[in-house]
Amino acid sequence: MVTNLKHKDALLTLQKAGISKTSQRLAVLNILLKATTPLSVNTIRQSLGTKANIDKVTIYRILSLFRQRGIIREIASVGGANYFEMATLENPLHPHFSCRNCGAFTCLAPLPFTQAPELILSKNDYSIDHIEINISGLCACCRNSTKTQKTMI
Amino acid sequence: MVTNLKHKDALLTLQKAGISKTSQRLAVLNILLKATTPLSVNTIRQSLGTKANIDKVTIYRILSLFRQRGIIREIASVGGANYFEMATLENPLHPHFSCRNCGAFTCLAPLPFTQAPELILSKNDYSIDHIEINISGLCACCRNSTKTQKTMI
DNA sequence: ATAATTGTTGCAACTCGGTTGCATTTTTGA
DNA sequence: TCAAAAATGCAACCGAGTTGCAACAATTAT
Numbered sequence: 001m002v003t004n005l006k007h008k009d010a011l012l013t014l015q016k017a018g019i020s021k022t023s024q025r026l027a028v029l030n031i032l033l034k035a036t037t038p039l040s041v042n043t044i045r046q047s048l049g050t051k052a053n054i055d056k057v058t059i060y061r062i063l064s065l066f067r068q069r070g071i072i073r074e075i076a077s078v079g080g081a082n083y084f085e086m087a088t089l090e091n092p093l094h095p096h097f098s099c100r101n102c103g104a105f106t107c108l109a110p111l112p113f114t115q116a117p118e119l120i121l122s123k124n125d126y127s128i129d130h131i132e133i134n135i136s137g138l139c140a141c142c143r144n145s146t147k148t149q150k151t152m153i
Numbered sequence: 154m155v156t157n158l159k160h161k162d163a164l165l166t167l168q169k170a171g172i173s174k175t176s177q178r179l180a181v182l183n184i185l186l187k188a189t190t191p192l193s194v195n196t197i198r199q200s201l202g203t204k205a206n207i208d209k210v211t212i213y214r215i216l217s218l219f220r221q222r223g224i225i226r227e228i229a230s231v232g233g234a235n236y237f238e239m240a241t242l243e244n245p246l247h248p249h250f251s252c253r254n255c256g257a258f259t260c261l262a263p264l265p266f267t268q269a270p271e272l273i274l275s276k277n278d279y280s281i282d283h284i285e286i287n288i289s290g291l292c293a294c295c296r297n298s299t300k301t302q303k304t305m306i
Numbered sequence: 307a308t309a310a311t312t313g314t315t316g317c318a319a320c321t322c323g324g325t326t327g328c329a330t331t332t333t334t335g336a
Numbered sequence: 337t338c339a340a341a342a343a344t345g346c347a348a349c350c351g352a353g354t355t356g357c358a359a360c361a362a363t364t365a366t
Contacts, residue, residue, distance in 0.1 A: 055316050076229040097279055129290040137282040208345050
């Protein structure tokens with residue numbers, strides 16, 4: 001029997017967060033651990049496949065719980081659907097790029113976010129939960145297969 | 154008859170963008186011109202009131218057109234609804250803060266966004282349409298009326 | 307081990323933001 | 337002023353996400 005390291009990670013994560021380890025939570029967490037880009041709920045459902053067959057409500061509840069416990073980060077998009085990624089030390093807060101054409105989300109190199117609060121907020125009237133930098137445009141792939149268009153920032 | 158300066162602004166904006174000036178477009182544009190924070194479609198509808206009585210589909214189409222022409226910016230939020238603000242020279246690109254408690258969006262001081270592309274994107278494989286920095290947490294108002302909670306970034 | 311309690315999941319139905327198709331009305335340009 | 341083109345309104349729809357509740361699984365106490 002081959003030991004699954006990822007599975008161990010998932011188990012440990014739930015344990016550290018102090019939430020009970022169910023098969024559904026482990027399945028969702030394993031998908032997020034394997035991911036190299038933020039995932040939408042639809043993508044997670046597809047990755048789970050028909051074998052797991054977890055209800056979408058359950059997925060939303062699991063993701064909501066994970067976010068509350070700081071296990072994952074939630075990223076907004078103008079498309080309507082939100083995206084999720086691990087919030088581990090190995091995956092520190094970083095900007096994202098979403099392509100206007102193909103809709104794909106990619107991760108960009110981390111910035112010194114520790115300075116960001118002082119940089120962005122002059123007065124400390126706010127308490128910060130989350131900083132989100134999203135850049136949208138065309139990815140290299142879609143750029144070549146599209147007409148030129150004016151840049152609008 | 155008192156001359157409405159804002160109305161002149163709206164007319165000029167549509168003219169410059171080369172799109173026909175209808176009463177609905179002028180009404181929506183005037184609301185956006187007056188706004189001091191990004192507005193949701195619902196807020197715009199409420200501001201229009203029953204007197205104007207513009208269909209929601211029309212508002213969505215107007216906002217979509219304005220965004221395409223670079224008249225306004227669209228801001229994503231995890232709540233599902235998108236927010237809109239003027240994209241004029243007097244209102245340059247800037248970060249936003251949204252309160253987890255009351256949901257209100259506020260505008261923060263502009264950053265040197267001209268440097269942002271080089272800062273954020275190491276390789277120039279991407280063409281950038283829009284940069285979005287959203288900070289969420291608790292505003293000063295809600296901060297005082299809520300229990301302490303762990304910061305999660 | 308077993309019963310009682312608590313927490314989790316699945317299902318159905320629903321809300322809300324946003325879109326599409328099409329008929330009707332308004333704007334534009336000759 | 338009148339025809340062509342564009343914009344609006346209406347109804348119906350789609351997708352993301354939520355709520356209530358019953359069924360089920362996992363703990364905890366006995």
